[in-house]
Amino acid sequence: MTTLRPFTCEDMLRFNNVNLDPLTETYGLSFYTQYLAHWPEYFQVVESPSGEIMGYIMGKAEGHGENWHGHVTALTVSPDYRRLGLAATLMNLLEEVSEKKKAYLVDLFVRVSNKVAINMYKNLGYIVYRTVLEYYSGDPDEDAYDMRKACSRDINKQSVIPLSHPVRTEDVD
Amino acid sequence: MTMSFRESQQLHKVCTIYENAVKIDTTNEELHSHLFMSYVRVGDFRSQQRAAMAIYKFAPKNPYYFWAVMSIVLQAKETEDTTKRNILLTLAQRMIDNFISENRMEAEQEARLYIMILELQEKWEDIIKFIESPLYGQLIPGSISQACIPYLKKLGRWKKVNILCKELLYDNLDRWDYYMPYFDSVFHLMKENSNEENIDDTAEKCHEFICQLVESMSSGRTLRGPYLARLELWKRLSVEGDPTALLGSALALCVQYLRVFASKPCAVPDLKVYLAMIPQEEREANCRDFLTCLGFDENSEPETMDDIQRHISCLTAWRLTAPRPGTTDALQLAATLRRHYLRSLEKNMIKYSTTEFCSADSYAILAAHHYFYAATEQKSSKPILEALCLLELVLLYSPANYHVKLLLVQLYHLLGNALAADSIYRRLELKHIQLVSLGWLHTARADAACVPTRALQLLADLRAFHTHHAKDQSIEHMTYAYKFGTFEKVVELRAWAARLEACALCAVSARRRDLLALLAAPAPPAPPAPLHAAHTDNRDLNIIVNWEPPELQDPDLRSRTFDQDMAYLRLTDALLSSVTLCTELAENKPIEEKMQHYEQLRTCVDTFSEAMEKCTEKYCVYEKITISGPFPSRIIGFVSSPVPYRELYSITLRMIGELSMNNTDKVHELCDQVVAIILISSKLIVQEIRYGAEDNGWSMRDRLESLSNYLQSIGVLTYLLGVCYEMITPTNTKKSKKKANRSVDQMQTIKLIDNINVTLQQAIASLEELMDLWPDYDFSVDLEEELTRMNINPTAPSPVENKLKLGLDKIIEDIQNILKRKTAYLKGLILNTNT
Secondary structure: OOEEEEEHHHHHHHOOOHHHOOOOOOOHHHHHHHHHHHOOHHHHEEEOOOOOEEEEEEEEEEOOHHHEEEEEEEEOOOHOOOOOOOOHHHHHHHHHHHHHOOEEEEEEEEEEOOOHHHHHHHHOOOOOEEEEEEEOOOOOOEEEEEEEOOOOOOOOHHHHHHOOOEHHHOOOO | HHHHHHOOOHHHHHHHHHHHHHHHOOOOOOHHHHHHHHHHHHOOOOOOOOOHHHHHHOOOOHHHHHHHHHHHHHHHHHHHOOHHHHHHHHHHHHHHHHHHHOOOOOHOOOHHHHHHHHHHOOHHHHHHHHHHHHHHHHHOOOHHHHHHHHHHOOOOOHHHHHHHHHHHHHOOOOEEEHHHHHHHHHHEEEHHHOOOOOOOOOOOHHHHHHHHHHHHHOOOOOOOHHHHHHHHHHHHHHHHHHHHHHHHOHHHHHHHHHHHHHOOOHHHHHHHHHHHOHHHHHHHOOOOOHOOOOOOOOOOOOOOOOHHHHHHHHHHHHHHHOOOHHHHHHHHHHHHHHHHHHHHHHHHOOOOOOOOOOOHHEEEEEEEHHOOOOOOOOOOOOHHHHHHHHHHHHHHOOOOOHHHHHHHHHHHHHHOOOOHHHHOOOOOOOOOOHHHHHOOOOOOHHOOOOHHHHHHHHHHHHHHHHHHHHHHHHHHHHHHHHOOOHOOOHHHHHHHHHHHOHHHHHHHHHHHHHHHHHOOOOOOOOOOOOOOOOOOOOOOOOOOOOOOOOHHHHOOOHHHHHHHHHOOOOOOOOHHHHHHHHHHHHOOOOOOHHHHHHHHHHHHHHHHHHHHHHHHHHHHOOOOOOOOOOOOOHOOOOOOHOOHHHHHHHHHHHHHHHHHHHOOOHHHHHHHHHHHHHHHHHHHHHHHHOOOOOOHHHHHHHHHHHHHHHHHHHHHHHHHHHHHHHHHHHHHHOOOOOOOOOOOOHHHHHHHHHHHHHHHHHHHHHHHHHHHHOOOOOOOHHHHHHHHOOOOOOOOOOOOOHHHHHHHEEEEEEEHHHHHHHHHHHHHHHHHOOO
């Protein structure tokens, strides 16, 4: 049972039950406020009846020509509210906004080790488009899958024909 | 150059640069935009408006026009003059009306700005007309019905709200933000007695609608929405009547909810709000219904992960409704719950990943609650030690479980060991804004826990975030909103910048850092920044899981602890300000300037003294501790201490003021008083930190907090003595190889200051003796036996005893080193004066 609403600045004081999950990064303030200032329609929260933040999504629209696409920057759900379909709800919203903006596709990056997330995106209709080598810095660096789903504007589904070879991070636009 | 002005907070100079630039290059769009942004940074809305219209004149693009409109709206919001406000809003609206009539509105945010202006004028009808217009639909995605609802509510058009919400709910059964206005409409319509067919204007019709929603969930996922809606209906009806006849008992509804959703971790958090609406007597008498509704009891041994989750949901719901247990029952239940966790471990049912917790972890968390209850009843540390050992074991197998980490930090602090708490705190990897929202949990406590080195680091991190990110970047963020034309966020980002700027925790921490530095890393403190008129509370106090029943919840905890922290802020501000004024007075300055500082010092000391007196009366009641909230504020221990800190600081500071003005008679009198008060304080701190037969672990936190208050006075007094010696041995005398000719009065003053010095050294020596006898934790737990009995060999030994022992040893060692350094410094002061 959720309230779906736009993220506000003050939510940054209340998102600890989501962000304390080890795979959820807490960024500097500018990261969040840039997204709020530039793509507020993509920055949405799901909130429980008791007022707790259950999860949120951050995204943007970028690219030119046939590369004009929606992008999932961050999608995270609190461990206490998993298996409720919230990730799907948030992704649906992002896809709707992208459709309205006439994007050709939606894409996202995910750690190759994050099997749970990869499976979830596959169930939502995303395919692995390419591998991006050493995308995530760490000890050691980790590869990412670039996963994609075509929007209705990509009639021939060109954007989701997988690449046969991995790419380097610097080659990603 | 503008970057350097921005970095050095000279934002008005940036405006000047661009004002001059556009005079030279009058049609340079980029320079004009920079000028506009420079006004945004300083909040000069009128100049913003002028700058925006200037660009629009030669570059007629929508963004610049709407920058001007936004600037007018901000002027309207800022003014208290109603007539001026109305004129400005009318102007802003007219500007956009013209654009609309010329078909020039292009962007979603332009439409949102228009709605903002209409909202400020409370023109709800006009807003609805606009939302229903084709233009809105072209520009703004999403449901028109949903967008209209808030404004229909303002107009009291409850029938329309009712119809729209029902339509929305048929397709979105799980949307709480549709149920809420639906219920609002039902309850308003109930008062109107309209009795129309399609409208739900009675409780019966409302209930029927919810039941239809429940039934419409045929196959597939069962959604929580309609079930929670029924509970919400019960809650609202119970405000003025008894809903039992229509809906059955609240107890039955809650138990039903649990039966359906117990396999989800969110079941009990959802239910928690509604358990409180069951009358306490009924709740407590029937609490076992929650435990047994799925065939479990407290001794059940589930064999699957889903059943473990269901068992835990039933156990936690039971404990949330049961009366708080006495010590024996609490310990028995804790042991049972611990056994459940260990059994899960034994049977390899602890399956976790880096992204998920294991359900069985919650057995341990609930056990920790019951150990905590027993500990607070008995005032004993032993149950807390059991909880710590159990939770550290859980963390070994479930390293992602932050609930366990947070509880460990809380419980290590409860036993006064900030270094042990720190070992877990580091694993939370808090960053950026979390340093603010969760600063209360560890940073604020470290300061009072006699770990000066680590506390200084934590306070420095918080200060760095506040100064650099919160302040500087927040202003810049407002320019992004204009740059991207996101007008709905301009006001929000402004408010956010102001909120962080006035953060209470950051204000307290900045002052605590400077005072703590006098003890551990002495340097002349800078005068603190002025206090804000109203500081903001940015704490996240809901983060630690809490399964205490409703009557143990403390609804005033937030506001009460915030008021206490504010009082403590004002005290430390006055104290720190006084210390920095003393530093100013030691400098070689003309007498007129010194006189000003002298008067300021007197005022500051009076403020401190009066505040101490008021606080001593107000904050004398020791408060209970909750498992999930902040501990009692430091101010209580500080003002209730038998050590007379008010006199200790006031008299010393006054003496320094008089010394700076060469008021010899007053100085001599006050010096004697300072000696006397140091001697009294030295005796009283021993009494306050007395070692008795009671549990050392349980009293450790209070003792260390008392000690930290006393150490603060040592730090401050030592620093102030250094200031005194600066005053009585001016620089030119030190540089000269000849001894200066001193008067009889001066010799007497030096003698008296030396006497204070020696007395302070004696006080430090007395404290050192106390530190030598500081008792250890008594460590005895039975988890090891239990593990052996169940043939469980954890992958690592329990770290608790080591962490506590080594942590305490380090605390004592660091304090002893600090005290040695203070003594050496004080001795050196006498030596330097007399050579």
